[in-house]
Amino acid sequence: ESIGAYFLDLVVGGRVENDWSALLDTVFARLYVNPSVLAGKTPPARPAPPRPDSYYAGTYLNDYYGPVQVVARGDGLHVLMPPRPTDYPLRHWDGDRFALFPVGENALGITEATFAPGRRAGVAGSLRLEFYDATGLGVFTRR
Numbered sequence: 001e002s003i004g005a006y007f008l009d010l011v012v013g014g015r016v017e018n019d020w021s022a023l024l025d026t027v028f029a030r031l032y033v034n035p036s037v038l039a040g041k042t043p044p045a046r047p048a049p050p051r052p053d054s055y056y057a058g059t060y061l062n063d064y065y066g067p068v069q070v071v072a073r074g075d076g077l078h079v080l081m082p083p084r085p086t087d088y089p090l091r092h093w094d095g096d097r098f099a100l101f102p103v104g105e106n107a108l109g110i111t112e113a114t115f116a117p118g119r120r121a122g123v124a125g126s127l128r129l130e131f132y133d134a135t136g137l138g139v140f141t142r143r
Helices: 003-010 020-032
Strands: 058-061 068-073 076-081 086-089 091-094 097-100 111-117 124-129 139-142
Touching: 058 124, 068 124
Parallel strands: none
Antiparallel strands: 058 068, 058 139, 068 076, 076 086, 091 097, 097 111, 111 124, 124 139
16 A cells, blocks of 8 residues: 555545644654753752863773763863764763763753773773763773
8 A cells, every 4th residue: 555545544534533743743752852860950069079180081992982082171171972073072060970962963962971980090991971871882991
C-alpha cells in the first residue's frame, strides 16, 4: 500500500480518525529534555575550590571518541574535542566538577564534566563527559 493511500485512510468523511500530530509531539518532546544532572540547577553558593589548572590539563583518550585535550588559557580550562577540534570552555561548578555547553543538533544545554584522580599524584586520571556518556562511552583516561 502506498504512503498516499495510508494517509488517505487517516481521514474518513472529512474527519481525522487518529491525531498523529499529538502522538508524535508527545514522543518527540522527550527528546528535548536535558537529562544532565546540572540541568535546571544553579552552582553551589560555596563550591569547593578547583585544583590548579595543571592538575586537569593534558590529553585524555577514549576508544570510541578518540583523544581530547584539556588546555588552560587565560580565561580558564577548555576541552578540545575531535575532529576539528571543537572548543568547549569549562566553567567551574564544584571541586573537580565543571559545566560545559555542547553544540550541535543533539545539544540540549548544560552538561557535566567530572575529573577523577588517577595513579599519578598531582594530575587527574580521567575525565567523564556526561553528554557523551549516555551509553557508557563518555570516560576519557589520561594518556
